[in-house]
Structures are given as C-alpha cells and as structure tokens.
Amino acid sequence: SVSHEGEGIYGGQAVAAGVAAAMAGASTVAVVASALAVVPDDSWTARCLRRAMTAAHRGERAVRSAVVIGGYPWTDLAPEAVALAFGAYAAADGDFTDAVLTAVNMGRDADTTAAVAGA
Incomplete structure (x- = not known):
C-alpha cells in the first residue's frame, strides 16, 4: 500500500529525521532539509515535500493546492500527508500552535497531518 511500504516508509523516515532535527533545536529550514536528506530525490515523497516548501x-x-492530487478523494497517501504536515510547519515558521491549526485547516487526513506537524 502507499502508506505502509515504499513511499510510506520514506514518509516515516522524513518525519523521524525532521523530528530529530527539531528536538535538537534546528531551524525550520534545517528541519525540512533533514527530512529531505533521508528520502530519495526522485521519490513521490521528496517531490511533494519540495512543492510544499515552495508554497509554504x-x-x-497554497500548500494544499501544491500537494493534493485533484480528483483523488481518499486521504491514504503518505507522501501527501507528510508534505501537508511539513508545509503547515514551514508556513507557521515552526510555531507549534500555528502549525497544528494550519494542518487541521487544510483538511484531508487532518488528524495525521496535525499530529506530524506538531511533532
């Protein structure tokens, strides 16, 4: 499945690397760079993350428009959820409350994106 193997694993790696960087006091830019550093450049996850950062x-x-696949009604996509979460985090410049609220307000898999954005 897209969320539990392949791209799903890349999403988990990106989140783990981003959280580790944030816990060490890294800047918002460095947190996102850490996430991107652990996933293949040509992966769906990396492409979504880059689009989210460009729009943040x-x-x-803008983040939602850059990441969400139009016409796809399901929210079971790890690359989308991870990119929306990091996009919310970047749009909020790393502020916890703003990042979580931004992620929730983007909809889609809002419980997942808000949890990741707040991590």
Missing part, C-alpha cells in the same frame, strides 16, 4: 510562504491554501 504563501500560506495553507
């Missing part, structure tokens, strides 16, 4: 300075709607 424009806010939650």
Whole structure:
C-alpha cells in the first residue's frame, strides 16, 4: 500500500529525521532539509515535500493546492500527508500552535497531518 511500504516508509523516515532535527533545536529550514536528506530525490515523497516548501510562504491554501492530487478523494497517501504536515510547519515558521491549526485547516487526513506537524 502507499502508506505502509515504499513511499510510506520514506514518509516515516522524513518525519523521524525532521523530528530529530527539531528536538535538537534546528531551524525550520534545517528541519525540512533533514527530512529531505533521508528520502530519495526522485521519490513521490521528496517531490511533494519540495512543492510544499515552495508554497509554504504563501500560506495553507497554497500548500494544499501544491500537494493534493485533484480528483483523488481518499486521504491514504503518505507522501501527501507528510508534505501537508511539513508545509503547515514551514508556513507557521515552526510555531507549534500555528502549525497544528494550519494542518487541521487544510483538511484531508487532518488528524495525521496535525499530529506530524506538531511533532
């Protein structure tokens, strides 16, 4: 499945690396760079993360538009959830409350994205 092997594993690696960097006091940019450093550059996860980061300075709607696959109604995609979470975190400039609220407000797999954004 997309969330429990392959890209799902890449998503888990990105989250683990990002959380580790954040726990060590890294900047928002360094947290995202740490996440990207552990996934293959040509992976769906990396591509989604890069799109989210490019859009983050424009806010939650821009991140959602850059990441979500139009016309796909299910929210079982690890690359999407991880990118939305990191996008919310970056859009909030690392602020916990703003990151969680931004992730929730983007919808989709909101419980997952908010949990990851707040981690």
